[in-house]
Amino acid sequence: MVEGPPISQAVAQIVAQHLLEAVRGNMTATLAAALIITSGRTHSVQEALDLQRDFQNALYPASNHGHYKEWAKTSAERITRVHT
Numbered sequence: 331m332v333e334g335p336p337i338s339q340a341v342a343q344i345v346a347q348h349l350l351e352a353v354r355g356n357m358t359a360t361l362a363a364a365l366i367i368t369s370g371r372t373h374s375v376q377e378a379l380d381l382q383r384d385f386q387n388a389l390y391p392a393s394n395h396g397h398y399k400e401w402a403k404t405s406a407e408r409i410t411r412v413h414t
Contacts, residue, residue, distance in 0.1 A: 383401065
């Protein structure tokens with residue numbers, strides 16, 4: 331292992347947060363892809379992105395963010411219409 335200068339706790343927290351966001355994004359994209367593949371029908375790019383956002387918001391709700399509040403208002407209707 332290569333030793334380098336120590337990093338501050340603040341930098342370590344930022345790196346950890348970015349890593350966590352990347353893992354969450356990877357997981358929700360994988361779930362969306364799996365659902366699309368098993369659905370047996372084609373999906374538009376927008377439908378795929380919406381599905382990934384549905385997984386992201388359902389698994390990791392951010393109730394203090396405006397984008398989550400907008401998603402929550404219409405999620406049940408959209409999920410029923412698009413994913414069935």
